[in-house]
Amino acid sequence: MVLCALRSSSCCGVWSRLLQRQARGCVHSSVHSFNQDGIREKLQVFPGGSVDLLKQDSGVAVLTINNPSRMNAFSGSMMVDLEERVTQLENWADGKGLIVQGAAGTFCSGSDLNAVRAISNPQDGMKMCMFMQDALTRLLRLPLVSVALVEGKALGGGAELLTACDFRLMTSGSLIQFVHKHMGLVPGWGGAARLVRIVGSQNALKLLGGAVKVDSKLGCDIGLTDGVLEDDQEVTGVGTSLQRAESWLSRYVEGPAPVIRAAKRVVLSGRELPLTEALRMEKDVFGTVWGAPANLQALASKSKHR
Numbered sequence: 001m002v003l004c005a006l007r008s009s010s011c012c013g014v015w016s017r018l019l020q021r022q023a024r025g026c027v028h029s030s031v032h033s034f035n036q037d038g039i040r041e042k043l044q045v046f047p048g049g050s051v052d053l054l055k056q057d058s059g060v061a062v063l064t065i066n067n068p069s070r071m072n073a074f075s076g077s078m079m080v081d082l083e084e085r086v087t088q089l090e091n092w093a094d095g096k097g098l099i100v101q102g103a104a105g106t107f108c109s110g111s112d113l114n115a116v117r118a119i120s121n122p123q124d125g126m127k128m129c130m131f132m133q134d135a136l137t138r139l140l141r142l143p144l145v146s147v148a149l150v151e152g153k154a155l156g157g158g159a160e161l162l163t164a165c166d167f168r169l170m171t172s173g174s175l176i177q178f179v180h181k182h183m184g185l186v187p188g189w190g191g192a193a194r195l196v197r198i199v200g201s202q203n204a205l206k207l208l209g210g211a212v213k214v215d216s217k218l219g220c221d222i223g224l225t226d227g228v229l230e231d232d233q234e235v236t237g238v239g240t241s242l243q244r245a246e247s248w249l250s251r252y253v254e255g256p257a258p259v260i261r262a263a264k265r266v267v268l269s270g271r272e273l274p275l276t277e278a279l280r281m282e283k284d285v286f287g288t289v290w291g292a293p294a295n296l297q298a299l300a301s302k303s304k305h306r
């Protein structure tokens with residue numbers, strides 16, 4: 001993953017502290033007394049559905065939230081699945097891009113309400129929340145350019161999930177809604193913190209406080225959505241939504257994997273670190289591409305950028 005790959009090139013500062021936490025396997029391990037194995041066991045008690053990963057030769061993987069009979073709600077075992085898929089992606093050295101989608105034409109309806117009812121005590125709720133914060137923080141920090149493909153509905157935790165990608169595409173009939181207020185909740189999977197960074201605090205407060213239904217137009221207007229795809233049924237001859245999402249993503253992942261992954265790393269450090277630390281990190285990442293094969297090949301070809 002991004003942090004693992006940078007381990008050798010940085011030994012101080014904020015990243016170092018993050019690296020130490022990551023090395024212990026969890027974003028929260030040094031913040032809360034958080035026993036990941038304990039919560040994993042509790043989550044496995046609520047089975048159903050799966051989170052499926054397809055790694056393609058193109059360097060673009062597809063992660064599918066798959067529980068169609070419950071509108072792709074996250075069962076407990078799917079939360080564990082998600083964390084395991086993120087680990088697989090962290091270890092995928094050739095990867096460049098990631099598309100996160102829901103199965104059967106809808107994105108994700110959040111937590112499985114059956115599991116939510118069964119673990120409604122605050123202690124277990126907070127453990128689940130820390131587990132998902134960890135998995136989604138690591139998803140966002142992957143050295144892959146990631147895009148959420150939103151078809152149908154993204155509700156509650158489903159809306160939080162899409163904020164853990166670099167970009168969001170919506171099909172024209174799709175809807176994003178942070179319904180937490182209607183459930184007597186606020187986001188807990190890190191969705192509020194990420195939303196503020198994407199749309200700013202004013203818009204984030206409107207979306208959370210009003211449980212506003214965000215269609216593709218509003219999504220584009222406030223910067224939550226990066227592109228709109230026609231619904232599959234409205235389109236003939238231009239492929240499925242997934243194919244169109246792959247086509248949209250292709251311009252950002254075209255080229256050698258080390259360069260694309262380096263681009264994600266410098267953006268990530270710019271987004272997450274104080275300037276001095278980000279500059280140090282940028283220098284370290286720069287050192288991994290300067291004089292490397294892609295750089296030497298470009299110099300030898302005397303390329304022009306017309």
Ligand SMILES: CCC(=O)SCCNC(=O)CCNC(=O)[C@H](O)C(C)(C)COP(=O)(O)OP(=O)(O)OC[C@H]1O[C@@H](n2cnc3c(N)ncnc32)[C@H](O)[C@@H]1OP(=O)(O)O
Pocket residue numbers: 069070071073109110111112113114116153155156157158179180183185188
């Ligand atoms: C982190 C905090 C959270 O995420 S709290 C959870 C927030 N999410 C919700 O409250 C979603 C509640 N569900 C809904 O509003 C509707 O089911 C939506 C998604 C709009 C779909 O409506 P509609 O197209 O009419 O289908 P439907 O209601 O018949 O649903 C089909 C079956 O799916 C189920 N389902 C749906 N969402 C969930 C969920 N989050 N957890 C568990 N089950 C869910 C429905 O109960 C329904 O099942 P069944 O066919 O009645 O057995």
